[in-house]
Amino acid sequence: MTVLEIRDLHVSVDVPATGGGEAEGPKEILRGVDLTVRSGETHAIMGPNGSGKSTLAYSIAGHPKYHVTSGTVTLDGEDLLAMSVDERARAGLFLAMQYPVEVPGVTVSNFLRTAKTAMDGQAPKLRTWVKEFRAAMDALKMDPAFAERNVNEGFSGGEKKRHEVLQLEMLRPKIALLDETDSGLDVDALRVVSEGVNRAKEADDLGILLITHYTRILRYIRPDFVHVFVDGRIVEQGGPELADQLEAHGYDRFLAPA
Amino acid sequence: MPLLEKASRQREAGEGMPPAPTQGSVTTVPEKSRAERRASFDVADFPMPTGREEDWRFTPMDRIGTLLRDTPSGAHLAVDTELPPGVTLTSIPSARARALGVPAPQDRAAVLAFAHTDHSGGVMHLQIPADTVIADPVRIRLVGSHSERVWGHLVISVGAHSNVTIVVSHEGTARLSEMVSTLVGDGAQCTLVSLQEWSSDTIHAAQHDVVVGRDASVRHVAVTLGGQVVRMSTNITYAGPGGSVEAFGVYFADAGQHLEHRLFVDHNAPHCQSHVEYKGALQGDSAHTVWVGDVLIRASAEGTQTYELNRNLLLTDGARADSVPNLEIETGQILGAGHASATGRFDDEQLFYLQARGIPEGEARRLVVRGFFADIINRIPVAELQGHLMQAVERELAGAGLAEVGTPDEPTLTATLTPTSDPRTADR
Numbered sequence: 001m002t003v004l005e006i007r008d009l010h011v012s013v014d015v016p017a018t019g020g021g022e023a024e025g026p027k028e029i030l031r032g033v034d035l036t037v038r039s040g041e042t043h044a045i046m047g048p049n050g051s052g053k054s055t056l057a058y059s060i061a062g063h064p065k066y067h068v069t070s071g072t073v074t075l076d077g078e079d080l081l082a083m084s085v086d087e088r089a090r091a092g093l094f095l096a097m098q099y100p101v102e103v104p105g106v107t108v109s110n111f112l113r114t115a116k117t118a119m120d121g122q123a124p125k126l127r128t129w130v131k132e133f134r135a136a137m138d139a140l141k142m143d144p145a146f147a148e149r150n151v152n153e154g155f156s157g158g159e160k161k162r163h164e165v166l167q168l169e170m171l172r173p174k175i176a177l178l179d180e181t182d183s184g185l186d187v188d189a190l191r192v193v194s195e196g197v198n199r200a201k202e203a204d205d206l207g208i209l210l211i212t213h214y215t216r217i218l219r220y221i222r223p224d225f226v227h228v229f230v231d232g233r234i235v236e237q238g239g240p241e242l243a244d245q246l247e248a249h250g251y252d253r254f255l256a257p258a
Numbered sequence: 259m260p261l262l263e264k265a266s267r268q269r270e271a272g273e274g275m276p277p278a279p280t281q282g283s284v285t286t287v288p289e290k291s292r293a294e295r296r297a298s299f300d301v302a303d304f305p306m307p308t309g310r311e312e313d314w315r316f317t318p319m320d321r322i323g324t325l326l327r328d329t330p331s332g333a334h335l336a337v338d339t340e341l342p343p344g345v346t347l348t349s350i351p352s353a354r355a356r357a358l359g360v361p362a363p364q365d366r367a368a369v370l371a372f373a374h375t376d377h378s379g380g381v382m383h384l385q386i387p388a389d390t391v392i393a394d395p396v397r398i399r400l401v402g403s404h405s406e407r408v409w410g411h412l413v414i415s416v417g418a419h420s421n422v423t424i425v426v427s428h429e430g431t432a433r434l435s436e437m438v439s440t441l442v443g444d445g446a447q448c449t450l451v452s453l454q455e456w457s458s459d460t461i462h463a464a465q466h467d468v469v470v471g472r473d474a475s476v477r478h479v480a481v482t483l484g485g486q487v488v489r490m491s492t493n494i495t496y497a498g499p500g501g502s503v504e505a506f507g508v509y510f511a512d513a514g515q516h517l518e519h520r521l522f523v524d525h526n527a528p529h530c531q532s533h534v535e536y537k538g539a540l541q542g543d544s545a546h547t548v549w550v551g552d553v554l555i556r557a558s559a560e561g562t563q564t565y566e567l568n569r570n571l572l573l574t575d576g577a578r579a580d581s582v583p584n585l586e587i588e589t590g591q592i593l594g595a596g597h598a599s600a601t602g603r604f605d606d607e608q609l610f611y612l613q614a615r616g617i618p619e620g621e622a623r624r625l626v627v628r629g630f631f632a633d634i635i636n637r638i639p640v641a642e643l644q645g646h647l648m649q650a651v652e653r654e655l656a657g658a659g660l661a662e663v664g665t666p667d668e669p670t671l672t673a674t675l676t677p678t679s680d681p682r683t684a685d686r
């Protein structure tokens with residue numbers, strides 16, 4: 001049983017100067033987040049644009065742009081915030097990104113093998129690796145030629161998301177943060193990608209923190225808990241029924257009156 | 259901002275060209291067009307440059323000065339060849355080379371090389387027979403073992419409708435000024451790779467000329483990893499319509515190295531294409547690279563398609579990359595013309611992405627740099643050479659710079675590869 005524990009997390013970013021004016025200095029995005037994700041649990045974080053959902057995911061993963069000003073994040077009691085980005089990944093954390101970046105000249109197969117080797121501390125056995133890799137691509141309905149393309153270079157939106165889930169299935173983390181993995185997907189792609197996430201959950205009793213703006217992905221990935229995220233903190237929590245309410249009524253009742 | 263960028267100089271092309279500026283004058287007179295640059299077989303036409311001239315302004319004159327002194331030398335490099343059947347290498351006098359139609363020297367180092375080769379064994383003439391596919395690469399390995407001045411000239415005649423890959427490699431210690439004149443026959447397909455893997459004390463100036471025959475297709479690849487000062491000018495002209503050129507380059511400068519690549523694509527014939535792509539990495543104190551990409555589309559060159567790109571990756575502080583693309587267009591009747599130049603640090607987002615998959619920072623950086631170069635190296639059509647060059651890049655990375663980059667107290671690298679100018683297209 002793995003536990004990701006987030007306690008009273010405050011995070012700020014440096015706002016760069018705009019239009020020749022002075023830099024505005026740090027701006028607080030997360031204002032006291034408390035959340036616990038255990039193995040086998042799926043938590044959906046829902047909220048309007050700009051509420052800080054993605055900041056939460058990137059802060060946990062250790063993106064250098066975000067500064068944790070107070071609070072703690074632990075994985076099985078280990079202080080994640082004291083670790084480098086790659087150490088967090090090797091501790092069992094995975095972030096499926098909304099906008100994965102291109103890495104020119106590095107093929108998907110080379111990238112994944114390098115990552116797998118880093119995760120396991122040794123190179124995977126070639127024969128079983130190739131077999132697993134092909135099977136995982138096949139399950140995600142990806143063309144085998146995909147393996148020889150450069151990472152995210154010229155990928156369509158759908159290909160990028162499949163590639164993220166391919167990594168999730170191959171690298172086998174303990175806790176996955178899925179940042180708007182549903183955005184930009186048509187219905188077929190959404191189903192394929194969701195099935196991949198569900199397979200990863202089945203295989204490894206994965207704990208999932210699923211960040212989304214829309215409820216439609218929740219038809220394919222059933223959440224155990226739904227958290228409404230507004231203005232840098234969780235304002236309401238509930239079961240799957242909360243998502244249905246959000247779908248019917250939107251976020252309006254959670255937003256502060258103007 | 260740690261970005262070292264040079265804004266592109268765009269010149270307008272006019273009809274009546276003024277006379278060429280006096281070289282060696284106290285002030286630099288800017289050229290109105292790249293077409294005005296002097297080209298001559300006469301040493302007297304190239305006085306000693308001061309370093310203020312447009313084509314010398316980036317070069318360390320003190321260090322390259324030895325190749326600008328008008329002194330004959332009998333010294334030469336050791337030559338080692340692999341010549342597939344049908345391919346010949348002979349020695350010819352420079353007068354014969356000139357009669358073959360080699361383009362004229364364009365700077366003092368080149369004109370001295372031309373003038374003095376007869377004293378140092380003559381011009382090497384490599385001939386590829388017409389209508390022949392040469393399956394194995396032709397190899398010419400030049401090895402220096404002394405610091406005497408060497409004047410060298412290699413003329414490559416590629417027969418019409420032949421297909422060949424030629425690899426010229428440079429190693430060891432040398433003071434070499436060299437001309438490499440490649441005359442590509444009609445319809446031929448030719449790849450020429452020039453490797454500069456010199457020792458760290460070598461001074462090398464080179465003028466490469468490629469004359470592209472009608473409907474011929476040429477790939478010119480420059481790989482410069484070694485040498486203290488390497489200055490390579492590559493000039494491309496077309497002998498007829500329908501020619502196509504790819505000019506690729508890879509360079510990696512360490513502390514104290516000056517690696518300069520100048521390209522001039524002279525679109526002087528209609529319906530020709532050119533694609534220039536150079537990538538460089540720099541690491542260490544006062545590592546300096548220069549890339550100048552001049553493209554001139556003359557009024558006669560209707561239907562031209564051209565694109566040039568230069569990217570530089572600064573791996574440490576203290577390195578400097580100059581990048582100057584120039585595009586002159588004298589006709590609107592072209593298919594497209596564009597250029598882009600970008601110099602920057604590691605992309606933080608790429609590093610984050612790789613690290614977020616468990617890959618340690620040092621390895622992530624190596625992966626990014628390997629990928630940066632692999633793009634070009636993979637287009638060299640000799641598999642063994644691809645492997646050799648990727649290993650050479652690995653060795654460069656394992657050297658001074660990158661180990662230090664990975665240390666935790668290193669300042670945060672924030673700038674990303676930012677295009678200084680977007681690819682432009684002039685459609686008509």
